[in-house]
Amino acid sequence: MPTNSALQPSPSGAVVVLQAAVASGVSVCFANPGTTEMPLVGALDQVQGIRAILGLFEGVCTGAADGYGRMLGRPASTLLHLGPGLANGLANLHNARRARTSILNIVGDHASWHLKYDAPLTSDIESLARPVSAWYRSVARAEHLWQDTLDGIHAAFAAPGGVATLVVPVDFQQRAAPDQLRADALPAPAPAFDEARVGEVEDALKSGRAVVLLLGDRALSERGQLAAGRIAATTGARLFSETFPARTERGGGLPDIDRLPYFPEAAIAGLKDAVVVLAGALAPVAYFGYEGLPSELASVDQLVTLALPGEAADLALERLAERLNAPPLPTLPATALYSVPDGPLTPQAIGRLLSNALPPEAIVSVEGGTCGYPFVTASARAAHHTILTNTGGAIGQGLPVALGAAVACPERRVFALQSDGSAQYTIQALWTMARERLPVVMLIASNRRYGILQTELGRNGIEPGQQARRLTLLDDPPFDWPALAQGYGVPALIASTTEELRRALTQALQHTDGPLLIEMRLA
Amino acid sequence: MPTNSALQPSPSGAVVVLQAAVASGVSVCFANPGTTEMPLVGALDQVQGIRAILGLFEGVCTGAADGYGRMLGRPASTLLHLGPGLANGLANLHNARRARTSILNIVGDHASWHLKYDAPLTSDIESLARPVSAWYRSVARAEHLWQDTLDGIHAAFAAPGGVATLVVPVDFQQRAAPDQLRADALPAPAPAFDEARVGEVEDALKSGRAVVLLLGDRALSERGQLAAGRIAATTGARLFSETFPARTERGGGLPDIDRLPYFPEAAIAGLKDAVVVLAGALAPVAYFGYEGLPSELASVDQLVTLALPGEAADLALERLAERLNAPPLPTLPATALYSVPDGPLTPQAIGRLLSNALPPEAIVSVEGGTCGYPFVTASARAAHHTILTNTGGAIGQGLPVALGAAVACPERRVFALQSDGSAQYTIQALWTMARERLPVVMLIASNRRYGILQTELGRNGIEPGQQARRLTLLDDPPFDWPALAQGYGVPALIASTTEELRRALTQALQHTDGPLLIEMRLA
The missing domain is CATH 3.40.50.970 (Thiamin diphosphate (ThDP)-binding fold, Pyr/PP domains)
Incomplete structure (x- = not known):
């Protein structure tokens, strides 16, 4: 009918x-x-x-x-x-x-x-x-x-x-929902930038003062970074990325841009006396307030804004490079492998081995201090990849973000480089990865402690007693990571040495029909 | 010095x-x-x-x-x-x-x-x-x-x-915190009740109308229940407990008090035409609103308040029993064991086997519909125990509440009777139980689905398509409960038959130096 x-x-x-x-x-x-x-x-x-x-x-x-x-x-x-x-x-x-x-x-x-x-x-x-x-x-x-x-x-x-x-x-x-005014969906607005701000930054770069470009948001796209690299090469300006960018491209010959250091002493030193150009980044502030240290990592009169977050910081950087007649960067160097000697697993070795192993266009979700910094330091030499970091400091985001990225980009390999303590907050992500057959490679940095808290106790001048020390330890009982993974239907490998991690990463790349977890037992 | x-x-x-x-x-x-x-x-x-x-x-x-x-x-x-x-x-x-x-x-x-x-x-x-x-x-x-x-x-x-x-x-x-005005800590206030309300309830009980006493909060203490039992025996009033009490005593010869049914049709039928006396309970409302059914399970003009939550509802009930000259209840019957035939695990069999196994003064944290109701129905015949239920409907409370109860009462055995889906929200509780050597016995009702959602789809008249059905299923992959437990350092047993559960419970009671998990594979 x-x-x-x-x-x-x-x-x-x-x-x-x-x-x-x-x-x-x-x-x-x-x-x-x-x-x-x-x-x-x-x-x-x-x-x-x-x-x-x-x-x-x-x-x-x-x-x-x-x-x-x-x-x-x-x-x-x-x-x-x-x-x-x-x-x-x-x-x-x-x-x-x-x-x-x-x-x-x-x-x-x-x-x-x-x-x-x-x-x-x-x-x-x-x-x-x-x-x-x-x-x-x-x-x-x-x-x-x-x-x-x-x-x-x-x-x-x-x-x-x-x-x-x-x-x-x-x-x-x-209930039935009649009488809808079905307006058309609007397209996402196209980001723009302000030419006048480009001129102000150009003036600063020509003033003879030291300049730092602090890159965030769209400035960390491939276009943004290439333009920033041209500007730096031409003017001698220094480049920093936000400490925790939502998304940054890296490797494949992109400029090796340091993250602004996490602890305020080092960040302040890095920005000292310079004009700080905000390209898609907010004015840098300390992650936490520490007695005797300023919250503002650069003073207000150091700051010049090129583009706000959400604006087309990448196009603004390209326009700036053009106004400066900055030549294209030299041909991108080929990616380079690190030579990692056999031995116990250190954060540096892990960063380099993962950097070596990344296939082109990988996505790496990074959560946790133990291995995050060493990996990002290393991965400038890797094949082109995208890094997603923990932007808000609420831990338990690394595994879910990897899951979502794998759903979004089924043609790209996704890695989660993850501290053991923070992985526990949303450990249930493993099950959804298994259910949806998402080939996420989870690298758990198993050091059986909240390393950041031990550092912060020290910064607070606290000599921990028995209870305080125990609140930073995850070793009694230690997590049995392969068992946890099995509990959610995820196969797992253990790596205790650099050679074992190298082999495990090779195996992981061949495993394409679902997630795999590698417990990296740190020395 | x-x-x-x-x-x-x-x-x-x-x-x-x-x-x-x-x-x-x-x-x-x-x-x-x-x-x-x-x-x-x-x-x-x-x-x-x-x-x-x-x-x-x-x-x-x-x-x-x-x-x-x-x-x-x-x-x-x-x-x-x-x-x-x-x-x-x-x-x-x-x-x-x-x-x-x-x-x-x-x-x-x-x-x-x-x-x-x-x-x-x-x-x-x-x-x-x-x-x-x-x-x-x-x-x-x-x-x-x-x-x-x-x-x-x-x-x-x-x-x-x-x-x-x-x-x-x-x-x-x-910082140093000088100059505190160190007022003394105040003792917790002693709850009281209103004698005039006792008189109003006495009048209602003598009016010839059918009366239901709805017990919550302190009315569900041992004293409260014994007094309510005397009142019921003398006046013919019917007793209900709140559907989800924060804490209720049960077994050991206490009166067998039904919970007010969860679904509104049955609850409304149970309260119909009666005077509803609120003893430490709020006016009963439907858990969810359903089209065509009232939210208020009893109309406002049915309600009489004996004591508000926080007031001494137990003492108010004792006073009421006294005013009614209600005799003491007959000598408490001995607890009675159920005869449970060998066979597959059903919720009813689980409720009865757990009821049989409870040592005196056990604490049972109950979360999840699958086994919760059958257990509470059965446990009136068990040794005296305390039941803690999910009061607010936010799932993931059963295991943590059991953990906290075990810390509070190290001399009592604690059980968590727990649905598999809801256990996942706070699965990390296992680790703390292991670390603190808390002898909690976790009974996981493993039916590999969100049973309540399947029921609610039906109540909504929804014939689930592929996506909707899959959102209610936990079978792909199934959780490997013994592996999850091992991941957190907790030993585990599997029971697929009544005989296996009986043996597992015996083993669990002998295991006193830490938690133990029993996966109950439902038929």
């Missing part, structure tokens, strides 16, 4: 929300739903073009959406269960906020008429969501579902990008 | 906070600290009488503080790292809020002078904390540290009990 569309019932609100999301380019939903999201769960099979991926814990979903968004520049959606489900996802939304990643963060809620009864799962979702959200709205009328979803995605895209939290009460999901 | 106390330096702010906490009866700190909590970490060795217990994830710490507080009636403290650390602990603080558990929730923050620079880990902690906190304060002056801590603990104790969030900027922790 032919279908008469005029006689078809109105779609449900849940279908409208997903249709609006798909129309705006959302094609993945990282979900951990509950009772109040069932109509949206059902609608995932009614709306073409959106893939549902289950996480066992909400922080896996939000971190994956962050990794996905960083790689593709368009939002994934989440699907979370009321206030408590959102709460479990907040830490990685905090990181996404600092990375300025576009995310459509969908939270189901009680039926609108049920909220006033303060049932057990009721809570103040707005208060929970606001600190991480660039935009927040709880759907108030069925007729607004399409526009509310579009508004959220548009806000997530708006410079500099962010988390849009859309709360959808279950009654609006369930 | 003799010490002259007059010449001693002032203690640090961190020491003052812990001294005030200890003076108020806080003796345990469930901690997952970071850089901004280092002075408090150091102070844990300088202040006598407080034990630090490390969690790998903040939800383990907050859930453990909840379980501890439910058992001892006095607060544990937490120690969490800034906004993101708090965020990871919020879901179980939501449950603690619904359980009205007293908790001193300590959150470190950036140095007060560093906050305005909006460093990566900066966030709006107050906005995150308010929805779960009965009391919130960020320390504003070093001189207030003692009083702020006392105020927080007093607020946590104030009826009906709750979470007090105390934010301590690291500079106030670090």
Whole structure:
């Protein structure tokens, strides 16, 4: 019988929300739903073009959406269960906020008429969501579902990008949702830059003063880095990357750009007396405040802004290079392998071995101090790759971000270089990687302690007693990483020497039908 | 050399906070600290009488503080790292809020002078904390540290009990904290009841109308239940417990009190046409709103309040029994064993086998629908035990609550009867149990699915397509529970039949030097 569309019932609100999301380019939903999201769960099979991926814990979903968004520049959606489900996802939304990643963060809620009864799962979702959200709205009328979803995605895209939290009460999901004003989805805005600022930076570079270009956001794209390299070669300006960039390209002959040091003493020394040009980066501040050290790593009168985060810092750098008549960089040198002697595993050896092993266009999610810095130092000589770091300091983002990047870029190999302590916060990511057959290689730096806390106790002048010391140790019992991996259906290898890690990395690259974990037992 | 106390330096702010906490009866700190909590970490060795217990994830710490507080009636403290650390602990603080558990929730923050620079880990902690906190304060002056801590603990104790969030900027922790007005810690207030309300309930019971006593909070203590049993026997009133009590005593001859059913149809039927007496319980509302069903399970004009949560509902019930001249209950029957035939594991068989196996004064943390109801139904015939349930619906509380209960009551055996899906949210609890050698017996109901979601899809009239169905399944890959347990240093057993579970429970009871996990493979 032919279908008469005029006689078809109105779609449900849940279908409208997903249709609006798909129309705006959302094609993945990282979900951990509950009772109040069932109509949206059902609608995932009614709306073409959106893939549902289950996480066992909400922080896996939000971190994956962050990794996905960083790689593709368009939002994934989440699907979370009321206030408590959102709460479990907040830490990685905090990181996404600092990375300025576009995310459509969908939270189901009680039926609108049920909220006033303060049932057990009721809570103040707005208060929970606001600190991480660039935009927040709880759907108030069925007729607004399409526009509310579009508004959220548009806000997530708006410079500099962010988390849009859309709360959808279950009654609006369930019921037929007629009378939508179906406005067209808007394209993501194209970033621009301010020519006048380029002139100001040109003047600074010609002033004879020492200049540092601090690169963040789009300045760390391939185009941005190549332009910055030309500027540095021509003017003698020094280049730094933000300490924790959301995304940076590296290797394949790109200029070897140091990260601004983490501890304020070294960062201040690196910026001292220079004009500091902010290219997609914010004014640099200390990660933590330390008595006797300033929070501002450069004084306000040192700063000149070339482009704000979200603006086209890469194009601004190209324009600047052009105005300076900076010649193209010499032909990119071939990537070079490190010679790593046989012996125990040190962070430096790990960084170099991973750098050697990276196939072209790899993605490396880096979390944790132990191996992160040595790897980034080494990887300037690797094949071209993309590095994703922990932008907001909420640990437990490395594995979920790797997961999301692997969903976003199935044609690229993804590595997670991960400290053992921080891996535990969202360990459930392993299961989703196994379920989705994502060939992520997880490299766990197993040193059985919170190394950063031992350092920070020392910086605080604290001689730890028994309880304090024990709060920094993870050795009683030690994690059995291969067993944990097996628990989630992930094969694992152990490497205790450089030779073992070299072999394990070779094996890992041949393993293409799912994740693999390598426990790197540090000396 | 003799010490002259007059010449001693002032203690640090961190020491003052812990001294005030200890003076108020806080003796345990469930901690997952970071850089901004280092002075408090150091102070844990300088202040006598407080034990630090490390969690790998903040939800383990907050859930453990909840379980501890439910058992001892006095607060544990937490120690969490800034906004993101708090965020990871919020879901179980939501449950603690619904359980009205007293908790001193300590959150470190950036140095007060560093906050305005909006460093990566900066966030709006107050906005995150308010929805779960009965009391919130960020320390504003070093001189207030003692009083702020006392105020927080007093607020946590104030009826009906709750979470007090105390934010301590690291500079106030670090510096010497002189000039404290060291007021004495106040004792926890003694709960009372209102005699006039007892009279109103007596009138209702004598009116000839059907009466239901709905018991919550202190009405579910042993005294409360015995008094309620006397009233029921004398007047014919029907007894229900809240559906999800924070703590209830059971077995050992206590009256067999049904829980108010979870789904609203059955709950409404159970309360229909009766006077509903609220004894430590709130007016009953539906867990979720369902189209066509009321949110209020009893109408307002059915309700009579005997005692509010936090009031002495148990003493009010005793007074009522006295006014009714209700005789003591007949001698308590001996506990009775169920005969469970050999065969596959069903939820009913599991409930009965666990009921049979409980040693006197066991504590059972119950989370998950699959086995929770059948166990509680069965356990009226068990030896006397205490049941702790999930009060707020944020899943991932069962294992941490068991952990906290085991810390609180080292002389009692603790069981966690736990669904597999919900166990995953705070799976890191296993490690802390192993580290602290807590003899918790974890019974994982392994049915490899989110059973409640399959039920709720059906209630929503959704015929699940491929994506929706997959969002309810945990079978690809299945969790390897013994491997996960081994990963955290916990021995494990598998039971697939009633006979295997009987043997596993016997083994578990002999295992007293640490946790043990039993994977119960459901038919």
